Amino acid sequence: MATILDGKALAEQCKQEVKKAAETLARRPGLAVIIVGNNPASRVYVNSKRKDCEECGFFSEEYALPEETTQGELIALIEQLNQRQEIDGILCQLPLPQGIDEEAVLMAISPEKDVDGFHPMNMGALLVGKEGFLPCTPYGIMEILKAYHIDPKGKQCVVIGRSNIVGKPMALLLLQKHGTVTICHSRTQNLAEICRTADILVAAVGKVNVVTADMVKPGAVVIDVAMNRNQAGKLCGDVDYPAVKEIVSAITPVPGGVGPMTRAMLMKNTLLAAQKHQA
Numbered sequence: 001m002a003t004i005l006d007g008k009a010l011a012e013q014c015k016q017e018v019k020k021a022a023e024t025l026a027r028r029p030g031l032a033v034i035i036v037g038n039n040p041a042s043r044v045y046v047n048s049k050r051k052d053c054e055e056c057g058f059f060s061e062e063y064a065l066p067e068e069t070t071q072g073e074l075i076a077l078i079e080q081l082n083q084r085q086e087i088d089g090i091l092c093q094l095p096l097p098q099g100i101d102e103e104a105v106l107m108a109i110s111p112e113k114d115v116d117g118f119h120p121m122n123m124g125a126l127l128v129g130k131e132g133f134l135p136c137t138p139y140g141i142m143e144i145l146k147a148y149h150i151d152p153k154g155k156q157c158v159v160i161g162r163s164n165i166v167g168k169p170m171a172l173l174l175l176q177k178h179g180t181v182t183i184c185h186s187r188t189q190n191l192a193e194i195c196r197t198a199d200i201l202v203a204a205v206g207k208v209n210v211v212t213a214d215m216v217k218p219g220a221v222v223i224d225v226a227m228n229r230n231q232a233g234k235l236c237g238d239v240d241y242p243a244v245k246e247i248v249s250a251i252t253p254v255p256g257g258v259g260p261m262t263r264a265m266l267m268k269n270t271l272l273a274a275q276k277h278q279a
């Protein structure tokens with residue numbers, strides 16, 4: 001029977017550890033969260049970030065900006081937050097409304113406060129194996145693997161998805177742990193065949209049932225990053241979970257797998273930022 005990789009329980013444990021460490025600091029870690037527009041999912045995620053900050057004993061500030069906010073106004077706010085001593089981390093909830101250049105906005109966040117790990121400085125640090133903030137989703141996945149003693153070393157790892165915030169950093173982190181990594185994407189021609197080679201398969205596409213049981217090697221570890229709604233409106237990932245869980249050794253559920261760990265790693269990164277700023 002497959003082990004269900006319980007990201008929810010692990011996230012609670014991580015947050016408790018973060019809270020304890022935060023209590024030893026002279027000043028509470030501070031996180032500023034910016035949301036632009038009216039995306040309902042983003043609103044839910046931002047609310048949950050505020051709750052996580054409360055749980056961890058952090059100070060948090062929320063900036064809810066209207067849909068019409070210009071890129072200049074948003075960057076001006078970030079520049080102010082970059083200067084503030086009591087703000088250790090700055091996060092701009094994605095996606096941003098059309099017309100705002102996401103890259104320019106992420107570049108405006110000081111790399112020392114980039115607790116999302118999306119700034120090119122932090123991405124570059126990951127590429128060359130230097131210290132920096134890791135993007136929260138791939139970071140959370142690596143923590144899940146570690147907690148369940150799943151070692152990527154020497155394993156065939158397949159990542160489906162090549163986004164800057166999940167697929168690419170995920171591949172680099174698995175490589176750092178000595179996995180043999182293949183990245184697949186929308187133009188990959190023999191996806192099923194490549195997936196079947198995977199000892200560790202990470203699906204980060206954003207499409208229901210992209211990974212079916214015939215694409216998975218028996219005994220593989222399957223990590224489902226996506227958050228989709230099926231036809232019945234139920235939250236689900238990329239993986240045909242009921243069928244796939246019957247043949248794998250371990251699998252993350254959706255909900256309750258990678259999502260909660262993404263949140264917990266944001267708290268961990270904010271703690272890390274505060275520790276550095278107060279050193």
Ligand SMILES: Nc1nc2c(c(=O)[nH]1)N[C@@H](CN(C=O)c1ccc(C(=O)N[C@@H](CCC(=O)O)C(=O)O)cc1)CN2
Nearest residue numbers: 045092093094095116136255256257258259260262263
């Ligand atoms: N600036 C950022 N924007 C976005 C990120 C990010 O890491 N930084 N990631 C996603 C959204 N996201 C965090 O922001 C996020 C999404 C979902 C979850 C989560 O815990 N999901 C639950 C289910 C929630 C539900 O019921 O709707 C789960 O999987 O159990 C956490 C974080 C895009 N934007």
